[in-house]
Amino acid sequence: MPAVKLLLIGLSRFARRRVLPAAVALDGIETVDVASAHGGGSVVDELSKPGRRYTDWRAALDGTEPALVYVSTVNSTHAEVVRHALRRGHHVVVDKPAFLTLDTAEELVALARSQGRVLAEATNYAFHPVFSPDLTKGITKAVAVFTPPVPPEDFRHDRSSGGGAFLDTGPYFASLGRVLWDVEPDDVHVIVGDRTPDGLELAYSVLAGYPGGRTIVGQFGFTTHYRNALQLLGPGVAIDVPRPFSAPPDLTVDLHLEVDGRHQTRSVLPADSMELFLAAVLDAVHEGTREFDSPLLSDARTRARVVQSAKR
Incomplete structure (x- = not known):
């Protein structure tokens, strides 16, 4: 399977500690771009698969060919970022909680389906x-x-x-x-x-x-x-x-x-549960399957x- 580019939006502690090491360990990820208000700094420089750096996530999404996006921002911004990414044709992984309400989860899963794109909540444990x-x-x-x-x-x-x-x-x-x-x-x-x-x-x-x-x-x-x-x-x-x-x-x-x-x-x-999770996401991207819709919606209903x- 061809490798894909990963765009990481947000440099949370979790993203630094778990997402980036898992991403660079996967053969299915070619390079890692980072969009952060602070530009990523030394975190990006030290990556073994360094890509581009952005200070504005909208510019990053608009200026990147459809790829895999990982959203690791403050919870209240997840929906806005994911919506924009899906409309730009990207596959998306989003930190848990994916969205604040069930209505938003249903809306964005429906959007992902209409775009033929993977949308996965990172319940990696x-x-x-x-x-x-x-x-x-x-x-x-x-x-x-x-x-x-x-x-x-x-x-x-x-x-x-x-x-x-x-x-x-x-x-x-x-x-x-x-x-x-x-x-x-x-x-x-x-x-x-x-x-x-x-x-x-x-x-x-x-x-x-x-x-x-x-x-x-x-x-x-x-x-x-x-x-x-x-x-x-x-x-x-x-x-x-x-x-x-x-x-x-x-x-x-x-x-x-x-x-x-x-x-x-x-x-x-x-x-590494994050590496195993991202590998499953990459499989879904390449095979066009929708196994991440049901878990996201089920967990949103229970919350x-x-x-x-x-x-x-």
């Missing part, structure tokens, strides 16, 4: 081999905790920037039932814990029911000590999954299992249910 199909055999319950602290000056504490725990950590909860069992919840109950003075949620607890008697209990947010853990339970089986939502590329993930009273450890070799439950 799901591509780690720890989430192989045999992980959930006999599993009917999950307990998830994801509480990465976020300093008060970060945009995630700002409503106008698309902040809040429902958008920041919501994609992890929203996708978990889909990743484990390929289902959406049919019942969601949410209790909001901490809020900003203007009422923006910073932490929440959730209980969700899924078809077949499955349930997920979760604690998400960014006002407590860091925890990143997943417990999977079923009749006679329990599995502890460390670092499920952000396993580093060099981490051997040791699953701790108890099956019918017997303890064992199963090791999953290191893997919308979380918001509605909290209002009740």
Whole structure:
């Protein structure tokens, strides 16, 4: 398959730490252009596949032949950038949360379909081999905790920037039932814990029911000590999954299992979930498939249910 150019719009910490290393490691990506208000500086100079630098994302999109675009900007700007990119004929990957509302997600997936372009939300943790199909055999319950602290000056504490725990950590909860069992919840109950003075949620607890008697209990947010853990339970089986939502590329993930009273450890070799995710996106680009539409819309529907439950 021919290699494609990648245009990275925004140089977030996540983009520097995970997207750029994965992109330069893939044979399917030829060069990496960067559009950032600060021009990219030494970050671009040090890339092994350096491309052009832009200070204006519109100029970058308008001046680039149709390629693959990765959007890693403030949440509130995702829709504007993605809309412009799709209309210019680009395939697009966007950081989670892809969009602030279900209506916007539906609009832009429809636009991507009409343009014959891939639109994917970067829920890359799901591509780690720890989430192989045999992980959930006999599993009917999950307990998830994801509480990465976020300093008060970060945009995630700002409503106008698309902040809040429902958008920041919501994609992890929203996708978990889909990743484990390929289902959406049919019942969601949410209790909001901490809020900003203007009422923006910073932490929440959730209980969700899924078809077949499955349930997920979760604690998400960014006002407590860091925890990143997943417990999977079923009749006679329990599995502890460390670092499920952000396993580093060099981490051997040791699953701790108890099956019918017997303890064992199963090791999953290191893997870069972002690299695996981007490789799947490139396959979809070359083959013209649409497997990323359904996950994006499913997770947007579930996040919308979380918001509605909290209002009740």
